[in-house]
Amino acid sequence: MKLSKCLSMSVFMLSLAGCSLFGGEEEIVQISPSPKVDNQFPIQEMWRNSTAGNTNVYSLLGPINYDNAIYAASRSGQVKAIDLSTGHTIWDKNLSQSTLFSSKTALFSGGVSADDRYVYVGSERAVVYALDRNDGNVVWEKSVHGEVLARPVSSDDKVIIHTASGNLQALNRNTGEDVWDVVLEVPTLSLRGNSTPTIAHGAAILGDDTGHVNAYYLNDGQLIWQQRISQPSGSTEIDKLNDVDSTPVIEGNLAYAIGYNGNVVALDLSNGQIVWRKEMGSTHSFAVDSQQLFIVDQDDNVQAVTKNGGAVNWTQTGLLHRQLTDPVIYQNYIVVGDFEGYLYWLNKDNGEVVAKTQVSSSGLISKPLVVDNKIIVQAKNGDIYAFAKN
Template sequence: MKLSKYLFTGVFMFSLAGCSLFGGEEEIVQVSPSPTVNNQFPIQQVWRNSTTGNTHIYSLLGPINYDNAIYAASRSGQVKAIDLSSGSTLWDVNLSQSTLFSSKTALFSGGVSADDKYVYVGSERAVVYALDRQDGKTVWEKTVKGEVLARPVPSEDKLIIHTASGILQGLNRDTGDNLWDVSFEVPALSLRGNSTPTIAHGAAIVGDDNGRVNAYYINDGQLIWQQRISQPSGSTEIAKLNDVDSTPVVEGNLVYSVGYNGSVVALNLSDGQPVWRKELGSIHSFAVDTNRLFIIDQNDNVQAIAKNGGSELWTQSNFAHRQLTDPVIYQNYVVFGDFEGYLYWLNAENGELAAKTQVSSSGLISKPLVVDNKVIVQAKNGDIYAFTKN
C-alpha cells in the first residue's frame, strides 16, 4: 500500500483521530500560513507554456532540460519540447490512446528525462516510452515491472528504471529490452514515491522503501553495497515508515542521502560505510552548494547542513506542513514551491526569506529546475513557467 507523501496535509489535513493506521489518539496538523515578505528584488516571469492539467492528481511530474530545450509531460499523455529562451513549443505529442469508443490516458508519473538521442517518460501503467528528441516520435515503448514513480535515468547505452514494486531494472536505451533486474524487499506500507537513481563511476546509487541506500553495477545489476540509514521505530504504522525516496547526491568519494523517520548521512562511495550521520527525516531530495546541503525535513522545516560533519548551520521554520517541493539553488538562494502555488527564495547564507511570488493557485509539487539563469516550474494544472530574478 502506497501512501501519498502529503498524507498529513492532504486527505487528513485537520484530524487523524479514530484511524488505526495512526493509532488511537487525535493528532491535529497545523499548516503555517504563507509567510509575508517585502521582496528584496523583483521576480520576472519570462514565459509561460502549458500541458493538459493534472490539478486533482498527486503527481511529481516535472520538467527537464537538455541542450537548451525544456521537456515536460502531463499525466494524460502529452509530452512537449519547449524552447528555453522563448518558451515556444518545438514539438508536441500525445501518447494517450483514443478510439471511437474509448480513451485511455497514459497516466504519466515518473518524470521526464533526456539524453543526446531520446526523451524518456514512465507511467503508472508500468510502461516506459522513449521518444526521438528531435521530433517527439515514439522510438519504443516497453512494459516494465511496476509503476514508474521515479524519473528514468539514462547512462551511456542503458536506461535505469526504479519501479514502485521494488524492482531496479537496466534497459537497453535504444530498444527498451530488459538487460537485468534486481528486487528490493517492499514493506506492506510505504510512501508513494521512489528514489531516482544517481549514476556514478558505473554504479547506480538508489534508496529503497526499507531504509537503505544501495549501489549496483549498471552493466549487470550486481550488488556493490547496501547501507541502512533509516530504522523502523515507534508504535504506529506511520512512525515505522522508513522510505529512502530522495535522490542520492554523489560528490567526490561521498554519497549524501536522507530517509523518512531516519537520518541524513554521508556514506563512503566505495563501500557504503557512514562517514557522518545526523538524525533528520525527510522525503525530499536536497540541494547542494560548495559547502552545504539544503534539506526540507518531513515537517517542512528548511535546514542548511554542513557537508563536513553534518552540523546545522541554520533552520527556517515558517513553512510547517506547507507541502514544499524539493529545493534548488539559484545564485545564492534556496528556491522551492508549496501547495498553494507560491515560489520562495531564501538567502542561502542565513535562511532569511528574501522574496516570493504566486505562480499558480493550482499549487506546486514537482521540483523546480534551474537552467541558464532561469527557474522553470510546472504547476499542478500543467502550466510551465520560466522566472528570473532581476
C-alpha cells in the same frame, strides 16, 4: 501498499483529513500561513506554456532541460519540447489512446528525463516510453514490473528504471529490451514515491523503501553494498515508515542521502560505510553547494547542514507543513514552492525569506528547475513558467 503523499509530503495529511486509518489518537498539525514578504528584488515571468494537468492528482512530474530545450509531460499523456529562451513549443505529442468508444490516458508519473537522443517518461500503467528528442516520435515503449514513480535515468547504452514494486531494471537505451532486473524488498506500507538512481563510477546508487541506500553495478545489476540509514521505530504505522525516496548526491568518494524518519548521512562510496550521520528525516532530495546541504525536512523546515559533519548552520521554520517542493539553488538563494502555488527565495547564508511570488493557485509539487539563470516550474494544473530575478 503505497501511501499517497498527495495529502502531505510529510505525512501530516491523515491527521488533517480526520482519518484514523492507523488507529489511535489523531495528531492535529497546524499549517503555517504563507509568510508576508517585502520582496528584496523583482521577480519577472519570462514566459509561460502549458500541458494538460490535473489539479486533483498527486504527481511529481516536472520539467527537465537538455541542450536549451525544456521537456515536460502531463499525467494524461502529453509530452512537450519547449524552447528555453522563448517558451515556444518545439513539438507536442499526445500518448493517450483514444478510439470511437473509449479513451485511455497514459497516466504518466515518472519522468521526464532526456539524453542526447531520447526523452524518457514512465507511467502508472507500468510502461516506459522513449521518444526521439528531435521530433517527439515514439521510438519504443516497454512494459516494466510496476508503476514508474521515479525518473528513468540513462547511462551509456542503458536506461535504469526503479519501479514502485521494488524492481530495479536496466533496459537497452536504443530498443527498450531487458538487460537485467533486480528485486528490492518492499514493505507492506510505504510512502508513494521512489528514489531516482544516481549514476556514478559505473554504479547505480539509490534508496529503497526499507530504509537502505544501495549501490549496484551498471553492467550486470550485482549488489556492491547496502547501508541502512533509517530504522523503523514507534508505535504507529506512520512512525514505522522509513522510505529513502530522495535521490543520493555523489561528490568525490562520498554519497549523501536522507531517509524518512531517519538520518541525513554521508556514506563512503567505495563500501557504503557511514562517515557521519545527523538525525533528520525527509522524503525530499536536497540541494548542494560547495559547503552545505540544503534540506527540506519532513515537517517542511528548511535547513542548511554542513557537508563536513552534518552541523546545522540555520533553520527556517516559517514554512511549516506547507508541503514544499524539493529545494534548488538559484544564484545565492534557495528556492522552494508550496501547495498554494507560492515560490519562495531564501537567503542561502541565513535562511531568511527574501522574496516570494504566487505562480499558480493550483499549487506546486514538483521540483523547480534552474537553467540559464531562469527558474522553470510546472504547476499542478499543467502550466509551465519561466521566472528570473531582476
